[in-house]
Amino acid sequence: MASVVFSKSELEALLGRKIKMSELEETLPSIGIPVESAEKETLAVDITPNRPDMLSVEGIARAYSSFTGGKAKQYSGKDSGIKLHIDDSVIPVRPFIVGALVRNVKLDEHSIESLMQLQEKLHETYGRKRRKVSIGVHNFDAVQPPFYYKAVEPNSCSFVPLDMKRKITLSEILELHPKGIEYRIILEGCRKYPLLQDSKGQTLSFPPIINGELTRVTENTRNIFIDVTGTDANAIMDALKITALSLVDRGGELFTVEVIGREKLHTPDLEEKLAELPVEKINKMLGTEFSEAQLLKLLAKMGYASSGRKIRIPCYRADVMDWVDLAEDAAIAYGYNNFEPSLPNFFSMGQEKHSEVLEGKARELMIGLDFLEAVCQNLTNEKECFGKMLVEEKPHVKIKNPKVEESTMLRTWLPPSLLKIVSESRQAELPIRIFEIGDAISLEGNGVKEARHLACAIYDSKATFSEIKSVADALLREMGWEVDMKAAEHPSFIKGRAAEIVYRKKRAGILGEIHPQVLNNFGLEQPVALLELDLTSFL
Structure with a gap:
C-alpha cells in the first residue's frame, strides 16, 4: 500500500464543508481507505494499489464526496491547439507520450506539495518506479509549443536540471544528479536518451529522470503543462487523467493536446465507458438480492453515474475492467459489516496436493x-x-x-x-x-x-x-x-x-x-x- 498524507483543512476546502475528525476516521475505512494516523489536523491513510486515482487529497475528496451523497463528477476538456510531435527515434527507447494543459490554476504551498506527492506516489506504484510511467509537470508560460519528443545522443544536449544551477549533459545527469543516479538503471543499455523540447529547442524534461529548472512549478505558476511518458500506452493515459483532474478539482481548466506520431490522438481521453449492469451475476457473487435500482444507488456512492440501464464508468477509474469490479464497489458501498455470514449451499471436498x-x-x-x-x-x-x-x-x-x-x-x-x-x-x-x-x-x-x-x-x-x-x-x-x-x-x-x-x-x-x-x-x-x-x- 501507498501512504498518502494530507491536512483535514485541505480536504474540507475541496469538499466545501467542515468535517469532524471522528467522522473522517469512521467513513474513510468504509470507502476502503484505512486511516493509519490522525494527529491534530493531519491524516495519513493507506491506498491500495488498485486505486491510483486516490493517491492524492483531491482523489480522496472526490471519493468521499460521492460516498457521502455528493453527485458524481463529470469532466471535459477543450482543444488547446497545442501539438506534441513524436519522433521515430524515441520509439525503441521509451515509445509513448501524452500531454495535457491545465490553465488558471491557483497554487499555494499545500497544493504544490499535494501535486508532488501524487506524482511520486504514481511513480512508485502505478509507474513501477518510473519504468512503466513517469510524469512531468511544467510551467507552461516558460516554453513555446509545439513540443517535440525524440531520442538524442547522451552528450549532444545539455540543460539545467531541477535543483542545479548549471547546464550539464544527459550522461552527466546520470552520473551527478541524485535522480539520475537513482533511476539511470531504466536507461541502461540505451544508446540514445529520450528528451522533450519546445519549438525553441528549450528542454522541458529528460524522461524518466528529471525535469528542467526552466519549467519549475511555483506558487506563481498559473498554467501547467503535463507530460507523461512510458512503456504502456494505457498506463500513461490513466496517469495523465489522474494528474490533470487533480488540478481541475482545484479550479483549473483542462485543455487537450494533439499528440502526433505514427497515429494522431487528443489527450487526455475523458470518455466514460458504458458497461452493462449484470444484476443476477452480482447478486450471485455477493449472496444478495439487490434490485437494479438498489445496485444503481450503491454504485452512485462509489462515483458511478447511469445512462438508462447501463453504468457510466468514471474516466479516472483505471481499475474497473469487468463486472466483478462493479460487484466489489457495490459491496463496499453496502458495507462489508452489513453482510450476514452464511454457509455455502454446495458441498466440496479438498485434498492435499x-x-x-x-x-x-x-x-x-x-x-x-x-x-x-x-x-x-x-x-x-x-x-x-x-x-x-x-x-x-x-x-x-x-x-x-x-x-x-x-x-x-x-x-x-x-x-x-x-x-x-x-x-x-x-x-x-x-x-x-x-x-x-x-x-x-x-x-x-x-x-x-x-x-x-x-x-x-x-x-x-x-x-x-x-x-x-x-x-x-x-x-x-x-x-x-x-x-x-x-x-x-x-x-x-x-x-x-x-x-x-x-x-x-x-x-x-x-x-x-x-x-x-x-x-x-x-x-x-x-x-x-x-x-x-x-x-x-x-x-
Missing part, C-alpha cells in the same frame, strides 16, 4: 534419519553457486538490479546453500547433519524451469560415500522409488566417489563426497558427504 504429500513424507523420513531441516534463501550469487563448486556457469535467472553482491541470481541447485550453512556452523558439535527441501530455478530455452529439490549433507570426520549412499537407499526405499545408481564424474565431488541416480532413464540426482578444493573454498576442514534429488522427477 500430490507433490506436497511426497514432500511431507520425504521430510518426515529425513528427520527420522537424524537430519535437521534448514530453510535457505533462493537468492545466491554466481561465485557460490558455480565458482566455489568448481562447475561451469550455466544459464540462470539473474537479478537485474541487485542491491547486494551476495544476491545476484536465483539458485540452480541446493548443495551450495547447505555448504554455506555448514561453513557458518562449523564450530558446532560434530556431526552436522542437515537437509533442505526447496526450489531450484534454471533456464530452459526461452522459459524458466522451477523444480523442487531435496538435498542433505553430513559434515563429520567419518563422513563417507558409503554413509550418504545408505541415507539415499533408505530414503528411496521408503518412498517406494526404484532407481538405478551408476558411477559419475562431477567437478564438485571426489573422482571415483560420486554416483548418479537414474529414475525411468532420466537423471534424478547425485551423491558423493565433496571435493577437497570445494571444502577449502567454503572454509571446511572435515569431509562432507552430500546428496541431492530432483523431487520433480518422481512426480
Whole structure:
C-alpha cells in the first residue's frame, strides 16, 4: 500500500464543508481507505494499489464526496491547439507520450506539495518506479509549443536540471544528479536518451529522470503543462487523467493536446465507458438480492453515474475492467459489516496436493534419519553457486538490479546453500547433519524451469560415500522409488566417489563426497558427504 498524507483543512476546502475528525476516521475505512494516523489536523491513510486515482487529497475528496451523497463528477476538456510531435527515434527507447494543459490554476504551498506527492506516489506504484510511467509537470508560460519528443545522443544536449544551477549533459545527469543516479538503471543499455523540447529547442524534461529548472512549478505558476511518458500506452493515459483532474478539482481548466506520431490522438481521453449492469451475476457473487435500482444507488456512492440501464464508468477509474469490479464497489458501498455470514449451499471436498504429500513424507523420513531441516534463501550469487563448486556457469535467472553482491541470481541447485550453512556452523558439535527441501530455478530455452529439490549433507570426520549412499537407499526405499545408481564424474565431488541416480532413464540426482578444493573454498576442514534429488522427477 501507498501512504498518502494530507491536512483535514485541505480536504474540507475541496469538499466545501467542515468535517469532524471522528467522522473522517469512521467513513474513510468504509470507502476502503484505512486511516493509519490522525494527529491534530493531519491524516495519513493507506491506498491500495488498485486505486491510483486516490493517491492524492483531491482523489480522496472526490471519493468521499460521492460516498457521502455528493453527485458524481463529470469532466471535459477543450482543444488547446497545442501539438506534441513524436519522433521515430524515441520509439525503441521509451515509445509513448501524452500531454495535457491545465490553465488558471491557483497554487499555494499545500497544493504544490499535494501535486508532488501524487506524482511520486504514481511513480512508485502505478509507474513501477518510473519504468512503466513517469510524469512531468511544467510551467507552461516558460516554453513555446509545439513540443517535440525524440531520442538524442547522451552528450549532444545539455540543460539545467531541477535543483542545479548549471547546464550539464544527459550522461552527466546520470552520473551527478541524485535522480539520475537513482533511476539511470531504466536507461541502461540505451544508446540514445529520450528528451522533450519546445519549438525553441528549450528542454522541458529528460524522461524518466528529471525535469528542467526552466519549467519549475511555483506558487506563481498559473498554467501547467503535463507530460507523461512510458512503456504502456494505457498506463500513461490513466496517469495523465489522474494528474490533470487533480488540478481541475482545484479550479483549473483542462485543455487537450494533439499528440502526433505514427497515429494522431487528443489527450487526455475523458470518455466514460458504458458497461452493462449484470444484476443476477452480482447478486450471485455477493449472496444478495439487490434490485437494479438498489445496485444503481450503491454504485452512485462509489462515483458511478447511469445512462438508462447501463453504468457510466468514471474516466479516472483505471481499475474497473469487468463486472466483478462493479460487484466489489457495490459491496463496499453496502458495507462489508452489513453482510450476514452464511454457509455455502454446495458441498466440496479438498485434498492435499500430490507433490506436497511426497514432500511431507520425504521430510518426515529425513528427520527420522537424524537430519535437521534448514530453510535457505533462493537468492545466491554466481561465485557460490558455480565458482566455489568448481562447475561451469550455466544459464540462470539473474537479478537485474541487485542491491547486494551476495544476491545476484536465483539458485540452480541446493548443495551450495547447505555448504554455506555448514561453513557458518562449523564450530558446532560434530556431526552436522542437515537437509533442505526447496526450489531450484534454471533456464530452459526461452522459459524458466522451477523444480523442487531435496538435498542433505553430513559434515563429520567419518563422513563417507558409503554413509550418504545408505541415507539415499533408505530414503528411496521408503518412498517406494526404484532407481538405478551408476558411477559419475562431477567437478564438485571426489573422482571415483560420486554416483548418479537414474529414475525411468532420466537423471534424478547425485551423491558423493565433496571435493577437497570445494571444502577449502567454503572454509571446511572435515569431509562432507552430500546428496541431492530432483523431487520433480518422481512426480
